Amino acid sequence: MERVDVAVIGGGQAGLATADALARLGCAPVILEASDRAVGSWPRYYDSLTLFSPARFSALPGMPFGGDPDRYPHRDEVVAYLTAYAERLQVDIRTGRRVVAVAATGDGFTVELEGGERLAARAVVAATGSFGHPLRPALPGLESFTGRVLHAADYRDPFSFAGQRIVVVGAGDSAVQIAAELARVSRTTLATRAPVKFARQHLLGRDLHFWLTRTGLDAAPLGRLLRTPPTQPVLDDGRYRAALNAGAPDRRPIFLGLEGEKIAWGDGSVETVDALILATGYRPDLPYLAGLDGALDASGRPRHQGGASLAYPGLAFVGLEWQRSLSSNSLRGVGRDAARAAHRLTAYLGRT
Incomplete structure (x- = not known):
């Protein structure tokens, strides 16, 4: 069995940044990426996605994001950036290597890959993000709905929904972006449990991320105090608030139930809906740790303190x-x- 220093599971932004940091400290990480390229989930996001942070604030360590630093990069620009970042790393990146299980041994871990290949690793970094584990909430009657149901993870563009009646569930950035895009070609409602909250993209002539960086709230654990469940405010330059105010899309409280192709609203109305899009978030995608006793809690979430596993000193989480x-x-x-x-x-590992 091949022995490696550190197995970094996932070749997206978290895995690439971690491998870079490990290499700088004298370790020899091996990145194990399930897909055919080390860019994470970015190619699978919807076509119109753009970053909420300007390019100057959207780079990984050691490599600035090229071009106009004040622009908001498109999805495909991020893919190109991560591709270039991976190419410049002096680390072992193995694509097409899906990890299916991690087991503890006396001196580290055994990492099992799809197809039966196994590696012995002294340490493991779980950096697989959450895109592969979309949250599908238990909405009333969802199992009986006969219309089209998809998660935001499966949404790509509005064209196949043209002229249809669409309901988007969620109140976060993706929900509002997708609903506003769909409203240009279809009759679309944004269904939420509470009114959508907005945060201004620019303050005093500067992007919000300038102020988050200047104050330290973006990086410090103190920034966790900004978390306000159940949803974060939608960053907006004014276009999305204006779209909702104009009823394109309209916003309604979450529906009472679904049955067949029908949806029942709280005001007593019932109508036919063609498609339901769940922009309801994600959960950590860590099925390969299910057999590692104590690594995850009963709900499948990692047990950690700031990314350090509470059960195994050689296990770390990055990108949560x-x-x-x-x-x-x-x-x-x-x-x-x-x-x-x-x-x-x-x-x-005794390297410092």
Whole structure:
């Protein structure tokens, strides 16, 4: 069985940043990426997606995001950036290697890949994000709905929905973006449990991320205090608030139930709906840790403190939402958590 220093599971932004940090500290990480390229889930996001943070705040450590630093990069620009970042790394990146199980051994872990290949790793970094585990809430009557149902993870563009009656469920950034886009070609409602909250994209002539960086709220654990369940405010330059105010899409409280192709609203009305899009978030995608006793809690969430496993000193998590700060699972913030995890693991391995 091949032996490696650190197995980094996932070749997206979290895995790439962690491998870079480990290599700088003298480790020899091996990135295990399930897809055919080390860019994470970015190619699978919807076509019109753009970052909410300007390019100057959207880079991984060691490589600035090229072009106009004040623009908001498109999805495909992020894919190109991550591709270039992976190419410049002096680390072993293995694509087409899906990890199916991790088991503890006396001196580390055994990492089993799809197809039966196994690696022995002294340490493991779980950096697979959450896109592969979309949350599908138990909405009333959802199982009996005969219209089209898809999660935002499966949404690509509005064209196949033209002229239809669509309901988007959710109150976050993706929900509002998708609903506003669909409203240009279809009759679309945004169904939420509470009114949508907005945060201004620009304050005093500066992007919000300038102020988050200047004040330290973007990086410090103190920034966790900004978390306000159940949803975060939608960053907006004014277009989305204006769209909702104009009824394109309209916003309604979450429906009472679904049956067949019908949806029942709280005002007593019932109508036919063609499609339901669930922009209801994600959960950590960590099925390969299910057999690692104590690594996950009963709901499948990682048991950790700031990314350090509470059960195994050689196991780290990187790229979790709110791992240490509000930017932990973003391009602009994951590098900080990656560096912290790398320092901890190299100390565990006796390299520092």
